[in-house]
Structures are given as structure tokens and as C-alpha cells.
Amino acid sequence: MASATTDTSRHILKEVGGADNVSSLTYCATRLRFDLVDRSVVDRDALDSDPAVLGVVEQGSTGLQVVMGGGVADYYNAIVKEPGMGDAGAESRSAAKKEYGGVRGRYDWVNYSFEFLSDTFRPVLWALLGASLIITMLVLADTFGWQDFRADMADQPDGYVLLHAMWRSVFYFLPIMIGATAARKLGANEWVGAAIPAALLTPEFLSLGAAGDTVDIFGVPLVLNDYSSQVFPPLIAAIGLYWVEKGLKKIIPTAVQMVFVPFFSLLIMIPATAFLLGPFGIGIGNGISDFLLWLNGVSPFILAVIIPLMYPFLVPLGLHWPLNAIMIQNIATLGYDFIQGPMGAWNFACFGVVAGVLYISFREKNKGMRQVSLGGLMAGLFGGISEPSLYGVLLRFKKTYARLLPGCLVGGLIIGFFDVKASAFVFTSLLTFPAMDPWGGYLLGIAAAFATSMLLVVFFDYRGKDEKAEVLAGIAAEREAEDDGASSGTTETAPAADAVKPALRPGAVTVVTAPVDGAALPLSEVADPAFSSGALGQGIAVDPTGDTVVAPADGKILTVQKTGHAVGLRLDSGIDLLIHIGIDTVKMEGAGFEVLVEKKQRVTAGTPLIRFDAQRIKDAGYSAVTPVVVVNTKRFSTVEGIPAPAVAVGDDIITVTAKAEESLPAT
Template sequence: MASTTTSTSQHILREVGGAENVANLTYCATRLRFQLRDQSKVDVEKLESDPAVLGVVKQGTTGVQVVMGGGVADFYNDIVKEPGMGDSAADSAPASGKKEYDGVRGKYSYVDFAFEFLSDTFRPILWALLGASLIITLLVLADTFGWQEFRAPMDEQPDTYVFMHAMWRSVFYFLPIMVGATAARKLGANEWVGAAIPAALLTPEFLALGSAGDTVTVFGLPMVLNDYSGQVFPPLIAAIGLFWVEKLLKKIIPSAVQMVFVPFFSLLIMIPATAFLLGPFGIGVGNGIASLLEAVNGFSPFILAIIIPMLYPFLVPLGLHWPLNAIMIQNIATLGYDFIQGPMGAWNFACFGVVTGVMIISIREKNVPMRQVSLGGMLAGLLGGISEPSLYGVLLRFKKTYARLLPGCFIGGVVMGIFDVKAYAFVFTSLLTIPAMDPIPGYALGLAAAFFTSMLLVVFFDYRGKDEKAEALARIEAEQAAASEAEEERIDAASGPAAGPVADTIAISTPLAGRVVPLAEVPDEAFAAGAVGKGIAIDPSGDTVFAPAEGSVMVAFPTGHAIGLKLDSGVQLLVHIGIDTVNMQGEGFELLVAKGDRVTAGQPLVRFDRAAIEAAGYSAITPVVVTNHRKLADVVALTATGDVAIGDQIIDATPKVTEKV
């Protein structure tokens, strides 16, 4: 039997158009990133019907991102094993032979690729950075509790702490090697040569030449030495240089000997070029950007603390935040602290506040899919500092989310600015990494302000537009009715087959007085098309819905706008008071019964205020439909016009004939 992961993976591949439609597949911390030959073949609704899929976002004309959460690697590994995929999925080129980018789209393709290049360079390294950031947090906690000073020189720290520092420094010290590899791979150059170029500048032999800032003579030329540990811009620029050098060498060197001589000449050219020119230039670029931001911070840390969280909600969906992450690392390497990470936390926690609010509403509405999406986003955020599940699962899908998010970003940024929060280690923003910031109380207060502002805005004002909310509640309503119907059918099946032929017509009387309206004229497409059930509608003249016959309450919505009955005759009847009145949240309705109650003919079920319905801008026309009409031989509305009073027959239902057993 296939595992849940395998079944979901097969489902995803099928709904993106199958293996033959996939030109390229990669993944990052939380998302499967497809490049497709024909994006129109993607069925977003079916993709999102799987509970494991947290969200789907189309990007550009060929890209699709499927948000899976922290277990994304398992789904990726299963998908590439499917027939027609293979391990080459991540390396295959699009059918057109052109480079395709699934990030921000601008007027110029080179702008698109620049940001895509930065994003895809850092994404594969994210796992190592996350792990290292939590090791840093453990050491910072030890500092907080007075066990060992985090920033004390290594020769003053016990061996255990020295070793733990080595555990996280391994990622940051050798970060240029990782960046060199991923950047080269993104460009199409050899990733191991890309890694070897910055690695040469981290060897004991290179370090033995002198200290950072010294000038030495190599090949008869002056070389300025720099500390390349933890740097990101030098390997990025070196990878670009490698791409062009490889391209040139492959044109010159015969293909039969390229495997030997292309890497040889690439290293021979690019390592000196990086040490003499590209490396110092890259450090200059990084220092220049950092100095500019530092100048803004020096002018007013308060203003910068507000700008950063207000920008991030727009930068992250486009992948434009990665350069700032590089600057954070640069700041810590050069200044010993960073002034971006703290304010950035306000954006993250405002984001997590939004999804927490969505989770609260989803629990209240019994909206299972959104509850799963929001719970996954909340846990990934609060414990891991990962915003993608929240961003792609909720924020980019609903109209009102940014109106709830940005006030949290602003208020959190104000608090961060008041306390001038700084980071002394590169960590991801989560509850676990709060101790890495200074001052801790100010940072925690800023996170709380951002989180609860956005969460409460969602709880009190919702996260959806009017149409989005109505659609969601209608779907939930239909699912609950279907579940109740299935349960009733299970009970009927368990009680055994009917005792003899049954073919007598069942007459159903009107549950409320008023003017008859043909179902086709109801101002709701689902009811008008008969998708909900067959029957008729009433424009009510009274204010009460009565039980038309003996039976039980199958569904009783807390809002009082609709009620479902299972009549003793076997007919399942839905009375929906007004159109879109679910949006009134129960205002103007009084529910007089509860689910499971027995009712008798003429018993009041719901009282409603027609004036309140119309004042809210909704139609009071009330569909009265048989929802299990497919189980019956026929359902016929007896009249299409005129007025009806309580007790008048409006629908005839004919059961299917069952043979005596």
C-alpha cells in the first residue's frame, strides 16, 4: 500500500499536468518549485484539495510553487521517483531551451534573473543556516543564564563551549564555499569548481600569507589580503566569472578533453582573479551596502526599525529579501552586530499572528482545510521562523490579509525602534531564538505587539473579503450537510432493506408562508441550477419556519440562516432563509431547535427578521429543496406561482421502488 506521502506526491504530479509537463523541479525549505511546459494544465483547486498541500502559487508564465511545509524534501524525493521524472528533474532544461525564471517578473529579463539567481543561491543553504542558528541560540541561552559568555575569546572558554562554537561556525566560516557551489549550479557552471574557488581563500596556506589588510606580492603583483570567512558577495561574483570562463573554454577546448582541461584552466584563471580582483570587489560591494544601511540606522534607528518590517511583506513574495539576509551576515562579520534582524522579526511575527487568527476562525467555523493550513503555518513560524507556509498558504490567497498584517508590522517596528534592538548572531526569527537579540525584553515586546495586533485584527475583522467568506461558509455548509446525509444513509443501511414495495408519492407542505418563486429564478447560481437540491423557493410573508412533517433535525446552523431536516418519510429537506444570509453571523435569526432534535408537523424551527435581512442588503427569498433527490425517483414542485400558507403542499417526492425481502 502506498504511503500518504507517496499518494500526495502522485496527486501533485498528476494535477500539474503529469511528468511530461514538468520541465524542471526543485525545492526549498517549504515549497516544491515547478517549471512547466504548459502552465494552463495546472488544476489549482484539485491540488489544494489534498490536506498536505498548504497552498499553490502560480509564478510568471511557467512557474508553480506548491507549499508543503517542513517535509517538502520527502515529497520531492517521491515525485522524482515517479515514471518520467528521474533524478534529472532538478537539472533538466525547459523544452524551449530558454532560461525560465519563476520569481519576480520585470520589464527586463536580466532583472528577473538577477533576483532569481540570489534566491536560488541561498535556498539550498537554508537548512544548514537554520540548524546553525539554533545552535547559536543554545549558546546565547548559556550566556543569558550566566553559564558562559557567548562573545568571550575562544582561549577563555571551556573546551565544550569551544566545540559548540565550532559547530555553528562551520556553517558561517565556510559559507563562501556553499554559496560558490549553489551560485555556480544556478548559472549552469560546475558547482564543485565554484566551491573550490572560495575554498582556496580559506586554506591555511592562504591565511599564512598575512592578516586582513596586508599587501603581499604574488606573481610579481601586489595582492591585498582579506578575511573571506562568512562572506557572500565574493563567491557570488566569482561564480558569475566562472560561468563566462567555462563558456569561453568550452568553445576553445575540444569536447574530448574538456573534462580535464576546462576545470584546470578554470581554477588557474579564477582563483587568482578572485584573490586579486573579484574578492576585494565583492567585499567592497557588501561593505558599501552595509554602510548605506548603517548610515540610515545611524541617522535614525527608529525610522529604519519601521521601514524594515513594512518592506518585508512585499520583498519576500518576490524573493527580493535574500540580499538583505546577506547584509545581515555581512554586518555581523564586520560590525559584530546586525540592526536588520530585530526589526525584521516584527514582520515575521505579524505574519504568524495573521495565521494564528485564521486558525482561531477556522476552528470556530469548522473549516478543516484552512485549520490545517493555518496550524502548519503557525507552527513552522513560531518554532522554526519559516514564513513561507503562512505567506503562500494564507497571506497571498485572501484579499484582507495585508490590511491585517501591515498594522502589526508597523506597531512591532515602532517597539523595536524604541528599544533599538540588535542581533549579535545570525538566527531565524522564532520563539526559540529570542535570546539572540539585545535587549531581550524589548525584542520580545516588539514581537508580541506585532503578533497580537495582527491576530486580533483577523479575529475581529476576518481575513477574507465578503465574497471569499460567503464562498467558504457555503462550502462548509455543504460539507456538513453531506456528512450528515452520509451518516443518515449509514444508519439506514445498518437497519436493513425495506419490507416491501414503496412507491406512494410523498407530499411535502410548505415550511413558511409567502409567495412561490420558481427555483430557477432564485438569485443564487447553486440553488437556481439545482446543484443544492430540487424543489421551490418562497418569498416569505411571515417570520417563522415550521416543520412540514415529523422527523429529526439533521443540520442546525448556529447562525440560524438554514436548517436541514430528515423527515420520517426519508426525504431530506433544506430550508435556506434568504440568500448569502450566512454573512449576517446570526443577526436577525433565532434558532429554536438543535441538531438531533425530534420535531412534529407545525413545530416552529427558526424565527427571522425580514427587515434585518433586507437592511443588510440580502434577498429574503428562501429556497426549500430536497437534498437527497438523487436517492428518489422524482421530485416535482406542485406550483410555480401564487401565494401559499402553512400546510399547503408545494412539493411531491416519489421514492424509488424497492422489492420485498
């Protein structure tokens, strides 16, 4: 039997258009990153409806990011094992396409530039995370007086020399890693891309002299630079390599390209990087770093407030990677960085929002949000990774940014007041605070950011009134279902056929009839993503011509809103139904609605539930379109709406098909 991870992976691959629609697939700390042949065939609603999927984000013209959280590698590994993927599938198609097509005509230059930076740094993320925690260990050892973090290696105990080698290996040889990943992104040979900056780190090259010296190379003066830990020189060299390889392939016969393309590429690009591209890259990095250093010197407050307020908008678009490059550049050239401290304010304001959501989810017994928020909080507090929180919570609900930004501001002001600097490149988590100076001011700043955003969520919620009402209605329905299951003496074995409710019997097809007169519309046309995406379940929408919602079948009232805009029922057939009268009509606070039933009341088909004034709804500026949703959609094989230009009470509007015998859940 397939695992849940395998089932979810197959579902994702199916909804992005199948293996034939995937040009390439990679992943980062939290996201599956697809490059697709035709993105228009993607079913975003189906992807969003999967509880394992935290979010779906389009990038460029063919890119699609599917946010999975910390277990993303498991889903990636499962997808590449599917037919048509792996070595004979997407990866080889991607390589062939990029080898000859490169960046030409695929994205506008701005989109591609940022994607190039993002896709270059992503593969190195794990090594950077590991190195950052080793640095933290050594900084802690320095704090306790066990060793001097910045002392010369000749004065360090041998054990600490080895520990320093562990993190320095990542940063010293970072240009080689960047050279490889940048070349691969562009479609050039990644090993040649790695060899170019590696040549500038060899003992032979270093023996020419110290940084700043000028040496004679066949009569041409060469100014030496220190290329260790640099990121811009290998990036620029990879771009140069792409064009050199492309030109060489046009003039060198295919039969001998494997020998002579890398030969001439190295012969051209290593001197070009040493003489021209490398110094130019160092100049770019120094220029950006100097500007931010100047701004920090003018007022740490300005920079410390701007950085955390920018990050919530940069990270969803992947535009934060250039700042990461500058942080590494600062450490290499200045010995410290002034961006990471303020960035911590954004991270912990984000984690504060999620902590507030976790608190509310426990209070409401909301299992889904409890799982999402707990996972995001753990990844954030201990790994410094914000994407699970961002896509799992912040980008899904209306009021989260109103709770997030005040925390960013408060934390940024405090961190700016203390002029916090980072002594090493680390990911801003609870474990890495010793790398900040002064770390007491930093802790005060991130604690204030965390507490501000968390308390705003706890006291004012993270959802609009309509979002909260729908969530609570769904929770009530689930709770009733669990109560019914418990009272019926559930066992771990499948029940007898006559104990299963009619709609849940294997292969059963059940219809739901219209609860109000009107026109039946596809749910996807509803102007509310909570319904149109299918997040609350599948069904239909009715643009009403009548003024009374009635019970479509015998059942029990699970919940009815005091405002009268929504009612939830459990039909005797086993279908849980939500009828939501109008869009955003919760804001009318009951005006124009008359509730005719109460919670837990038994009703029969045709029993009036709610009377409403459609014209008054429209006069108030809201749509009267009424979604009719099967809340427990996941218990069925299919739930399909039946659109029609006109339906009357009692007409069929939804067809519900039960699952097969082997997948039927116990009740």
C-alpha cells in the same frame, strides 16, 4: 496501497503537466519549486483544490511554486520517484538545458536576478537554521554566565570550543556552499564553483598575511581580504565561472572537456576572484550594509518601521533573500545586525494573524483551517518560518493584510525605540530571542506585534462577509453529514449496498437539475476565485432569467442565509448542494431577496426556496450569476457541469459520478 503523500504527489505532478513538462524540481523549507517547459498547461484550480496544497505561486516565465508547508521534503521525495523524474528524468533534462542555455532568454533580468539569489540560498537554509539554534544555545549560556560568547577560543573550555565550531562551520565556510549552489543554479559545475572560494579560505592563502595587507604575486600587488562568511564574492565568482565555462566549451573539443574545462576554469577564476571579483563583491556588500547602517543611524524608527512593513510584500515574491545576505554581511563586518530585530515584528505579526485564525477555527469547528493555521503557527513560533502562514492563510483571504500591517507597525515602533540589534544570524522564533540586544525590548516588540494582529483577527475576523458566509455554510453541511452518519449507526466496515445513498453507490451516475431558469456557464467563468477555483466544490453557474430558486430534488435544507443570497441543501441522493445567488450579494444585506424556507425543513423537487430581484442585484453593481456547487465533491469520482445557452428548471446541469467500490467511504 499508496499513502496520502504519494497520492498527493502524483496529483501535483499530473496537474503541472506530468514529468515531461518538468525541467527541474527543487524544494525549500515550505515550497516545491518547479521549472516547467510550458506553464500554460498547469491546472491551478485543481492544485488549489487539494487540501494539502497551501498555495500556488508563479515565478518568472516558467517557474511554479507549490506551497506544501513543513512536510515539503516528503512530497519532493515522492515526486522524484515517479516515472520520468529523478536521475533519468527532470534533473538530467535540467542539467543538459542549463549547461548550454544558462540564463539566456529564459527570464527578464530582474526576475532572474531575484530567482538566482533565492535558489542560491534555499539549499543552505537547513544548515543556517541548525546553526542559528546552536548560536542561541551559546547566547543563553552567555546570559546565564556559563561562558563568554565572544571570548577568544583560547580562553573557552574545550566543550564550548566544540559547540562554537558547530555553528562557525556553517558561517565560516558559507562562501563554499554559496559558490556551489550559485554555480548549480546558473548551470556551471557546482564543485568548481565551490573550489574557487575554498581556495581563499585555505591555510596556504591565509598564510600570505592579514586582511588589508598587500602582497606581491608574480610582480602583481594583491590586497588581501577576509573571505570567511562572505556571500557576495562567491555569488559574483559563480557568474564569472558560468561565462568562463561557456567560452571554454566552445573552444575545447568535447572529448577532453572533462579534463581541461575545470583545469582552465580554476586557473582563471581563482586569481580573478582573489584580485578582482572578490574585492568587488566585498565592496558591494559593504556598500549596501553601510547605506542601511547610515539609515539606521539617522533614525532607528525609520528602518524599524520600513523593514516589517516591507517584508509582507517581499516574501511572497522571494525578494527577501538579498536582505538575508546583508544580515550575514553585517554580522561578519560589524559584529551585529540591525535588520533581524525589526524583521521579528513582521514574523510575529504574521504568526499573530494565524493564531487568531486558529482561535476562530476552533470556535467555528473549522477542521480545515484549524489544521492549516496550527501547522503554520508551529512552524513560525519554533522555526521562524513564515511561508506556511503566508500561503496557507494570509494570501487566501481578503482582510488578512489589514490585520497584519498594524501589528508590523506597532512591533516595528517598539523595536525601533529600543534600537534592537542581533548579535548573531538567527531565524526570528521564540527560541532565538537571546540573540537580540536588548532582548527585553525585542520580546516586548514581538509580543505587541503578535497580540495586535491576533486581536484584530479575533474581533474583526480575517474574511470578508461573503467569504465567511461560504465557509460557515460549508461547515454546516459537513456537520450535518457527520450527524447523519452518526445517527445511521456507522461502523468501520463498508455498509450494505441498500444502506448507501443512491449517488454514492459504486459507479452510480446522478444528475442535478437546474434550480432556476437561465444560461448555464462553466464555474471557471465566475468572477469569484472561491467558486472559479473549485475551492468550494465543483459544479456549474447559472446566469438567471427567472426570479425563483427551487429545490432541484427532494432533500433537506442544511442552511439558509438570513440575507437570502445563499441556501444549502442535502439531497436525498447524498449530494450536498450550495446555491449562491449572485456574487458578493451578501453586501446587499437582504435587499431584493425573499427567503421562502427555513433550516432543517424538508423540501421536494420544485419547492420554491428563495425569490430574488435580478435587476435590483445588477442595479446595485453586482453580478446575478448563481453558482450551483456540489459541496461534498471530494466524496465523488467526478463532478462535471453541463454548460448550455439556455436551461429551464428541471434541465440537467451537473453530472455526478460515484467512486469505485474500493474507494467508497463509509457512511
